[in-house]
Amino acid sequence: MSVDVVTHLNFRGEAREALTFYQSVFAGDIALVTYQDAGNVTDPSEADQVMWGQVAADNGFRVMAYDVPSRMPWNRGENSFFVSLRGKTAEEVTAHWEKLSDGATVVQPLGPAQWAPLYGMLVDRFGITWVVDVVNR
Incomplete structure (x- = not known):
């Protein structure tokens, strides 16, 4: 049995930009689902933000990310990971x-x-x- 550990990054409106940047660094495929795509829009201004996103490359690089909705608390943190x-x-x-x-x-x-x-x-x-x-x- 094996387990994959994938870093999941939380952003406030920057997830798409971050995932695009990481794809430019590591290559691979990017997948994005917006709140609108998932039918989960609670704030119309956030409809195009990322509800789930991932970059996965053949070299083993993988990272996931999403935009924390404004109704939820979020802080970039300091040395949190x-x-x-x-x-x-x-x-x-x-x-x-x-x-x-x-x-x-x-x-x-x-x-x-x-x-x-x-x-x-x-x-x-x-x-x-x-x-x-x-x-x-």
């Missing part, structure tokens, strides 16, 4: 790092670390903290 991105080669990791860094705040520049050939941390333009490294085997 990190998304860990681990690759097998420096080239693979560096390519993703360069794309993720667009509009990001770099917390720890990508470079050698005691525990990994490459390690870095950034907060992307959507406020999501990414921990990026090369698997040390």
Whole structure:
């Protein structure tokens, strides 16, 4: 038996933009269902927001996201979670790092670390903290 763990990101009106950005970084297929698509509109101004969305790539990358309706509490939070991105080669990791860094705040520049050939941390333009490294085997 196996289990897949998928990071689920919560936004307030930015889910479509975030998923499109992550698809541009990692490739793969994007799937979106709006509140209107699902027949679940409670606020007409939010009808085109994402009720369920996902990016899934052949390289194993997968992330889900939705727009929290305005009737529900939501706060971007601070250090509430990190998304860990681990690759097998420096080239693979560096390519993703360069794309993720667009509009990001770099917390720890990508470079050698005691525990990994490459390690870095950034907060992307959507406020999501990414921990990026090369698997040390």
